[in-house]
Amino acid sequence: MSEQKLAVNEYLKIDSDYLRGSIQEGLDTQVTGSFSDGDQQLIKFHGFYQQDDRDLRNERKEQKLEPLHSFMLRARVPGGICTPQQWLEVDKISSTLTTSNSIRLTTRQTFQYHGIPKRNLKTLIQGLDRAALDSIAACGDVNRNVMCNPNPVESKLHAQAYAVAKHLSDHLLPHTRAYAEIWLDEEKLLGTETVEPVYGQTYLPRKFKMAVAVPPDNDVDVYTNDLGFIAVAEDGELVGFNLVAGGGMGSTHGEVETFPRLADDFGFIKTEDVTKFAEAVMTVQRDWGNRVVRKRARLKYTIVDHGYEAFKAEVEKRAGVKFEPKRDVIIGDRGDRYGWVEGIDNKWHLTLFIESGRIKDMPGQTLQTGLREIAKIHKGDFRMTSNQNMIIAGVAAEDKAEIEGLARKHGLLGQVLSGTRGHSIACVALPTCPLAMAEAERYFPEFIDHVDALQAKHGISEQSIVVRMTGCPNGCARPFAAEIGLVGKAPGRYNLYLGASFEGTRLNKMHKENIQEAEILAELDVLFGRYATERDAGETFGNFTVRIGVVKAVNDAAKDFHA
């Protein structure tokens, strides 16, 4: 067989000396705020992306200035848990080293900074390091931030699940010292060869996402991950997981060989075998994944291309353990429980709705100040949710009033929140994301206003509908798993997707292509009208649209999604 030409990124990885590339040289040059094209791929492995303010592109061109480059850095926070002390550092960094003066909670339970000038990157990463945080492998062709249900109610089970997530995150970190050398000024260790025991020299063919779900909650949207672990408990104790694999959202408009997909069920594994299976799935993907066509490099395509059974057999072979039949679990709600909830440990937990995850001081809503003030007095921890919200967790009963007072004072609590808004998410998109074709975060709150109004008009406000919007089909806000999915095509234009299940167990399907707000709302107006009168008892909106034939059900994404 003749040698095939690999995807460009593969050569970049090979030539990078384990992710070093010429990042240091790029940092040293003061003439541009950007990195070279090759390094722009490598810096992702260090946790950040190069972006520019797209609102200013044309203006700056006329000003004979380069685009306003800045960097988006995503921290690695397994399970989304950090201490109040860490939060205070995170907060301080955003005010001193970024131009966005905000912190953005993400759909993968971490936070990211926008608007970091190149000259501040090193100081920022060192600041995170002092707070025992890092951004290693938060992006790039590696195992990304491991998600874990932050459920503080069943705190014992959660603690056990979290320990697994944390272990997976730590165990699957790249071993290269590039990060330590470049950002933390650690010395080069002479005479020691870099070895990446799991990844090898070229890491994975593509990003790799993992989540640990604790049923009945499916806030982590476990089926949208490359590898998911659904906790199975007996008498409140964790005994193992149902392993699911092959999920992923990203696709390209108009290219039917790309498609979103939900993970397949593979069976039950014991807690003690989690590492073996995780490594097995990752190394099969490492060795079998498509390194020629980058668009087809995610695990979901590997499973489709090699077949479910062949993949399963290979994983079992490498793990040295067989899957047991999957256990019955109930997969329920993907939303968060807003407000105060009491956990079994008699501590209280306050979930705050953060619209689009943007923590920023705005007139009347001093969210960033509010969280800072809370962090100064809070004795528990902070938990970032996969719906871009924040939980003030582990509050003693006697401290509730003070925390709540602060939350109300700063507009973190007290807003009237529809069920739909509470279940809905949007990605960042314009102006910073280079991939965005349309608005998401900046426009989404207004769009949800319209949806709320339509639901009210048809008397269906009590029904939560999962609405998600992204600026492009790469799927950061998991739009293909939304009952109403809107994916940007062009400024002001979206594809409208319908028919996903409320719980995240079935994908949606395109209903209308490239339409504008008025048309989207007109469609929803009609569908909400029918839903109000024709729905079965307890029927969710996504299921309804499939039943009445507005869209066909997507059961096998490779066949059904584009059909």
Place this chain on the structure above:
Amino acid sequence: MLLKELSALASPLSQGQVDKLKQFTSELSSVQLAWVSGYLAATASQGQTAGVPAAETSAAQTVTILYGSQTGNGRGVAQALAAKAQAQGYTVNLASMGEYNVRQLKQETVLLLVVSTHGEGEAPDDAIELHKFLASKRAPKLDNLHYSVLALGDSSYEFFCQTGKDFDARLSALGAKALLPIVECDVDYEDAAAQWQDSVIEAAKPHIQTTGASVTAIGSASVVGESQYTKQNPYSAEVLVSQKITGRDSDRDVRHVEIDLGESGLTYQVGDALGVWFSNNEALVDEVISGLGLDADENVTVSKESYSLKAALTDKKELTQLYPGLVKSWAELSGSAELAAICEDKEQIRQFILTHQFADVVAAYPAKVSAAQLVDMLRPLTPRLYSIASSQAEVESEVHLTVALVEDERQGHARFGGASHFLASAEEGQQVNVYVEPNNNFRLPENPETPVIMVGPGTGVAPFRAFMQQRVADGVSGNSWLFFGNPHFEQDFLYQVEWQQYLKNGDLSRLDVAFSRDQAHKVYVQHRIAEQAEALWQWLQNGAHVYICGDAERMAKDVHQALVNIAVEQGGLSADDAEAYFETLRSEKRYQKDVY
């Protein structure tokens, strides 16, 4: 002697003439050289010039007029004097001090000097050499010389007209006799200068024989009327573009202005400046007129011409730059003790005129004044000079400028610099009166291999854009190094994408930038220069020319000090020797400044 070893001191030629001769002869083959030498010898023996005006027409018949000028004012006064003298039948030798061969001094009978003073009593660049020579032991006795000095200066500075005073004192000490007492002019020099021109021609009469008049310009100094468009007769050009080139969050507004010289035939060299006439802003004119309770339509006379008051203030009178004389007059008119006290203190008045415009004075210190009094009191509007930011090799009939909009807010009023606001708010197609102000003290090296080091923070980067355009057009291979600085990288990196392109193409060898406000401690170009001491010293050893453009008050001094430090650290020179080293570079035209 080989031509390349020829220097002004060893020949009867001025440095400028030597340079020209070198340049001309370098283009000739040996056959051509032989022919030229024969031709010149024959012409000389017939006592004629070979089409080139000779410097040495009989000195006894000649008035030599020398100017030392930074901004062109001195040159303008000298040129006008030359024209008047010529009209009186004198033979006139007109030259920049920098082009003048000091060995000729002994032969002079009448020497008229126009020289300005800058900063803390410093001589303009082209006057430095003559200034030093006259104080040195080499200076000859000048018993037969009659002279007069017109000194230009700014009375808000401590060492007002110091360079002029120095020349006066030294010539006198060498035995020369003053035709008139030194005339010290403030920023409103025009009337006093005109008066001096007339008086000094009268005073020179007994000492000079008048013959058929001719004006001889030495060296490359422009001959009067070289172009039909001059300061007095500017070309009405068209603004093509006035584009802001600082980012939207910048706290300064810098414009890239492109002007079409059309069919004017105006030419410039890189390093030259463009003189820009402007109209005062209408709102400002109205504010002054209404503030004084005057009638905008009242007729007033300016230079014997009649205008409405509004027209006179718009196009004929200076409103945006105060000067001490005006403040003093206003103190008297208004009877304000506060203003009078300010006028008493040099430092206070200096600060005052930097932070006030005439409209502010009118508002703060009410006085009764007639329209006629007002126009007499205000000095004539003067054009502003901008270092040209383009090369005609690249932009042909266009000329580009880099203009910082001077703006300030005082007592609720936006105050603007006259010319910068005029250019910044110019619409496409707007007419602007311009002329070229040559600057022979800011020229690229003749040898294309010679490395160049350019230090141009802020709008001081303008002539280096012109340099780079010229070098690319000429295909020069020598190394080039630019130091640029401004407050913020994202907002104030003037012409960023152009420098990036020059770097990428290898046309610019190095670019070091200092963005002062992007970190806790302020970093300026002089710090970057200091960081690069070793490399920079190596460049100097390789014959690099150093150019500095921009702020004279602080930047140019700090950069100079940084360079001197490098000569001390890297070259092992004493502080004095290091100064002398750069003095030598300066006299060899390897260290040139365009500072303001």
